[in-house]
Amino acid sequence: MSVDPLKSYDEAEYPSIKDARSVNKPGGNLKGSAALIMASLTALAISQCNPNAKNDDVNLAGAPAISETTATEMTRTAGIVPEEGWFEGKNTIPEETEEIMLAGDVMYIEPGTSDAEGTEDTVLVGRVMPES
Amino acid sequence: MNLTLHITDECNMRCTYCVHDYSARRMSLATAVAAVDLSVRSKGDSLIPSGCMHTGLCFYGGEPLLNRDLIEKTVAYCDTLRFKKGEDFQYLLVTNGTLLDESFLEFAAAHDIGIGLSHDGLMQEDSRRMEDGTSSADRLEETIDLLLRYRPKATAMCTIHPPLVDRLSESVRWLFGKGFRKVQTVPAVGIKADWTPERMEELEKQYLLLSDLYVEKTRAGDAFELTLFENKIRSHIMDGRGINQTCRFGKRQLSVAPDGAIYPCVQFLDLPEYRMGDVFGGLIPENVARVAGEGGKEPVECQACALRKRCKYNCCCMNRITTGSIDEISPLTCAFERLAIRYADRAANTLMAEGDPHFIKKHYTTILGKDPMFFE
Numbered sequence: 457m458s459v460d461p462l463k464s465y466d467e468a469e470y471p472s473i474k475d476a477r478s479v480n481k482p483g484g485n486l487k488g489s490a491a492l493i494m495a496s497l498t499a500l501a502i503s504q505c506n507p508n509a510k511n512d513d514v515n516l517a518g519a520p521a522i523s524e525t526t527a528t529e530m531t532r533t534a535g536i537v538p539e540e541g542w543f544e545g546k547n548t549i550p551e552e553t554e555e556i557m558l559a560g561d562v563m564y565i566e567p568g569t570s571d572a573e574g575t576e577d578t579v580l581v582g583r584v585m586p587e588s
Numbered sequence: 589m590n591l592t593l594h595i596t597d598e599c600n601m602r603c604t605y606c607v608h609d610y611s612a613r614r615m616s617l618a619t620a621v622a623a624v625d626l627s628v629r630s631k632g633d634s635l636i637p638s639g640c641m642h643t644g645l646c647f648y649g650g651e652p653l654l655n656r657d658l659i660e661k662t663v664a665y666c667d668t669l670r671f672k673k674g675e676d677f678q679y680l681l682v683t684n685g686t687l688l689d690e691s692f693l694e695f696a697a698a699h700d701i702g703i704g705l706s707h708d709g710l711m712q713e714d715s716r717r718m719e720d721g722t723s724s725a726d727r728l729e730e731t732i733d734l735l736l737r738y739r740p741k742a743t744a745m746c747t748i749h750p751p752l753v754d755r756l757s758e759s760v761r762w763l764f765g766k767g768f769r770k771v772q773t774v775p776a777v778g779i780k781a782d783w784t785p786e787r788m789e790e791l792e793k794q795y796l797l798l799s800d801l802y803v804e805k806t807r808a809g810d811a812f813e814l815t816l817f818e819n820k821i822r823s824h825i826m827d828g829r830g831i832n833q834t835c836r837f838g839k840r841q842l843s844v845a846p847d848g849a850i851y852p853c854v855q856f857l858d859l860p861e862y863r864m865g866d867v868f869g870g871l872i873p874e875n876v877a878r879v880a881g882e883g884g885k886e887p888v889e890c891q892a893c894a895l896r897k898r899c900k901y902n903c904c905c906m907n908r909i910t911t912g913s914i915d916e917i918s919p920l921t922c923a924f925e926r927l928a929i930r931y932a933d934r935a936a937n938t939l940m941a942e943g944d945p946h947f948i949k950k951h952y953t954t955i956l957g958k959d960p961m962f963f964e
Contacts, residue, residue, distance in 0.1 A: 457788075457919035461893035462926075468824045468933040471941035471952075493952045 589629040590622050590644035590841040594856055596655040597846065601684050601724060603716045605749045605776035614655050622867040623844050627824070628675055635871055636839055644678040647840070648854065653687035663699050672841075678703065682745070686724055687706055687941035693738035698906040699854040699959055703742040704772075704809050705735060709759025711752040736767045744768040748775045750787045757797035760814065764805065770813040773798075779787055783920055791924075795931040802935040808945045820898055820932035828897025837883030837904040837914070838864065838876070852879050855905035899925045 471493050597613040599606075603711040627643045630636075645666070647659050659681070669675040678699040696703060708715045712725040735742050744763040748756055756773065763771045775783070775791065783791075799814065805812050837854030845857050856862040864879055865871040883904055890901040900906065901917050910918035939947035 457785075457923055458916055459887075459889050459922045461889055462895055463892075464895040465929075467937075468932060469937045470821075470824070470933075472825050473827045475802050493948060 589627045589633070589636065590642055591648070591850075592646040592648050592841055592843045593620060593623055594650070594774060594845055594854070595620065595652050595658050595845060596650040596858060597930075598654045599651045599684075600654065600686060600719050601651065601716055601745075602719050602721075605715065605747060605780045606777065606834060607778050607780060608650070610650070610705070613846040613849075614657060615662040615844075617658060617661050619844075619846070619848040619867060620658055621665055622679075622848060624662060624666055624669070626671075626867045626870060628669060630870070630935050635873060635876055636842075643675060644676060644680070644841070646680040646682065648682050648843075651684055651687065651690070652681060653683055655691065656687070660695060663701070667699075676866075678702075682706065685735065686723070688731050688735060690734060693734060698737045703735065703739045704745050705732070705734070705742055706745045706747070707750075707763065708749070709744075709762045710744050710755045711746075711749060711759050715749045715752055716745070732766050732768075740767075741769065743770045743772060746771060746773045748781050748791070750776065750781055751789045753787050753794060753875075756791070758799060760798060764810075764812060769811055770815065772815045777906070777920060788923060792927055792931075794926050796934075799931040802895075803933075803938050806939055806944060806947050806950070807942075810914050816928055817932035817935060820929050821951055822899040822938045824933065824936070838862075838879040839883065852883065852907050852957050855909065880913060887915055887917040890917055895926065895929055898929050901925070921940040960961060 593615060595615040597609065597611040599608065599610055612907045624643075624645070627645065631643060631826065643666075645662070647662075649655075652659060663677075665681065666675070666677045679699060680703070681696070681701055683703045683706070685705045685707065686714055695701075706716070707728065712728070713723055716724050718724050726753045744766075746756075746759060746763065751853055754876070760771055760773060762901050764776065775781070777783075795816075799812065803812055804816055805814075842864065843857055844867055849858075850864045850866055850871065851857050851859065852864060862879055862882075864875045886902050887907070890899065893899070893901075901921070903921075904914035906921055908914045910920055936947070936951075
């Protein structure tokens with residue numbers, strides 16, 4: 457075995473925030489779950505591209521806008537009501553919050569919330585669970 | 589400041605992969621109280637800005653319930669600070685569960701103490717035996733039910749011992765079947781963990797089966813977290829943003845040895861070069877800076893890797909134990925990470941191709957700020 461850095465990797469075929477950035481106004485023409493996904497990712501892209509962006513100028517920030525159709529669809533399919541803050545350019549990615557983790561946890565941050573949850577175990581490393 | 593308190597070096601079990609240095613060392617109440625005071629005093633401290641936003645205590649060991657009295661008295665002390673000064677504490681306990689009883693679980697529930705139970709599922713009988721050689725699996729059967737009755741969000745922490753790797757997927761299934769909603773799995777590493785090529789092949793087979801299990805449980809609408817895959821899926825969706833894949837060495841949750849000395853992480857206890865101060869005198873700024881500098885180094889070979897944003901290549905603990913250096917990644921870690929990412933993506937691709945509503949809600953609703961597990 458050796459450390460073998462990958463030059464490229466394309467096995468992930470599900471949408472990511474990168475897709476939201478590369479598509480022009482996807483939310484307006486999509487239905488159901490696709491609309492939800494793109495709306496989610498678009499909101500995220502907007503907030504990250506330009507935390508101070510207004511809904512009207514998000515395209516200037518390089519991200520597609522969320523249409524009213526998409527917002528309506530999002531609410532219908534998943535019961536999610538878009539928060540006012542998104543459209544006002546409020547950054548939905550909080551600064552890293554710090555909550556206590558189980559030893560060995562790796563933290564991930566839930567965007568749009570102040571919550572952080574430990575997932576993924578790392579350490580173990582021979583001693584992983586010292587009590588063990 | 590979040591602190592992991594190593595309240596005892598004793599353990600009543602002898603697990604096959606464990607390389608812990610057992611000793612009679614125990615933390616005193618005076619040390620624990622000093623740690624609590626430091627945690628409160630340092631809230632908002634710019635010395636470790638990201639580690640000082642909360643006052644969190646993780647009780648750790650050895651087996652921490654061998655020093656149960658200290659846990660109860662420390663929490664009682666925190667209660668006095670809560671009532672007098674409005675301080676808010678978070679608690680966690682990592683335990684092997686063999687000393688859990690109803691009275692402690694009532695106490696844990698009353699104080700909202702999160703619990704991580706180290707349990708290897710169907711591997712437990714062979715990997716995690718008591719100090720006297722007797723079975724721990726038998727005595728934990730009822731304990732798990734009791735634990736989940738009082739702390740339903742308890743996490744099962746499952747270590748994969750290489751000779752038993754062929755039981756991994758069934759072990760995870762068993763743990764979910766017992767009622768755990770969150771299961772962590774981690775390959776054991778270190779001098780007692782021999783990952784031969786054959787065992788790595790078997791690990792890949794097991795990850796494939798876990799990928800199928802992930803799909804099966806998601807389709808069924810189960811509220812569950814299989815941490816092996818969750819973070820890898822989110823790291824793709826988020827393009828690595830907002831996701832901290834590393835252990836934040838010396839930055840977010842510091843470890844306190846039984847004597848009160850402070851170290852950057854549980855794996856660096858008692859290493860003088862990593863001592864950052866102590867709970868009585870506080871952190872020493874130059875030591876903190878030195879440790880932060882060490883932790884900031886990254887493996888050179890990983891910098892151009894396409895999986896960099898999704899990998900734990902920079903886990904100082906793992907790197908030190910597998911390579912002897914905190915900024916060198918071992919081929920073993922690289923292989924573990926690639927497998928986890930590949931099979932996380934396999935499950936996610938399948939579910940997305942089906943337009944599975946549970947998968948979409950779990951991962952994409954999360955982006956909208958909903959609870960990933962309990963979105964219903």
